[in-house]
Amino acid sequence: MAMDYADYGAGLGAAGTVLRSNAMSAGLETPVPTCPGWTVRDLVVHQGMVHRWATDVIEGRGMGDGKEHEESGRKADDLLDWFDEGWAGVLHALGSAPADLDVPFFLRTGDSPLVGWARRQCHETVIHAVDAMAARLGRTPGGEELWFSAELATDGIDEVVRGFIPRKRIGKLRSIEPLTIMIETTDTGAAWTLNVSEEPTTTVIGGVDSPDVRLSGPALDLYQALWNRGGGIDDPSGFLAQWRRDVVIEWA
Structure with a gap:
């Protein structure tokens, strides 16, 4: 990737x-x-x-x-x-x-x-x-x-979900009830699954059949959305509101 x-x-x-x-x-x-x-x-x-x-x-x-x-x-x-x-x-x-x-x-x-x-x-x-x-x-x-390019955006999504999300200081994404979050690009065919619980979130490359939350869209829009810069993506569960609250990447 x-x-x-x-x-x-x-x-x-x-x-x-x-x-x-x-x-x-x-x-x-x-x-x-x-x-x-x-x-x-x-x-x-x-x-x-x-x-x-x-x-x-x-x-x-x-x-x-x-x-x-x-x-x-x-x-x-x-x-x-x-x-x-x-x-x-x-x-x-x-x-x-x-x-x-x-x-x-x-x-x-x-x-x-x-x-x-x-x-x-x-x-x-x-x-x-x-x-x-x-x-x-x-x-x-x-x-x-x-x-x-969409390929660069896809690579940037990968860096966010596999690089930043698992970090203790950044990765504050938690759920009392375990959640699977599938993130997928609709143009480059990439997918990731985040396993969210009360423990630190883990990320694997690839999708699942029935995720609890699905975030999808063109890679360029998804890239912006996951960096909390907006972006028109498909979020039927409204999960991005929690993402924006819990996933804050900033200089420390």
Whole structure:
């Protein structure tokens, strides 16, 4: 299901371009409707900080809290130039790292550290480029307005449900009565089953015949929905309301 390593670099590069151009068009003080309480300035500072933080890890300087990078963004004379430097830095770090890169990686998806960091930075930048687009549009963009492929979106869904959901800090999805949640893309043929109970949620690749909850739709819409960015998907049980409450992925 995972894309090629080179695809992640291409996805990260394209997403940086989209984020920057939409941030410039929207203006730095414009609210970001998909990130309540943030302006475009906050969004660009955050993304530039994450790029620098990831570069530090990839280049062996350890996994800090990113505060010094956030502060440098807040003080930058030209914030978009500052963003460009961090974006170019993480692309260079990924492009020059060895295949057997030996650094920490925090998602247990089975990816090597090099592929894991490329994948994470790709999707991190893609979803925040969606946010920048939302700021320019004043609303969540529809799937038909997005620039990336259904295959990339499918890979991003996989990262959410197999990488983030099982994490103790993120995975707060619980149910007194056991639930099976089937997530399926209607265009790329991918499916996952989440087993939800009072214990940490587990995820397996593939669907089941009679899930308690079914969330389905085109991969681009499903990707946005599972990242709590809207998206028109089929949710007959109304389960997304619980998802939005219990699945909150944020910087800590």
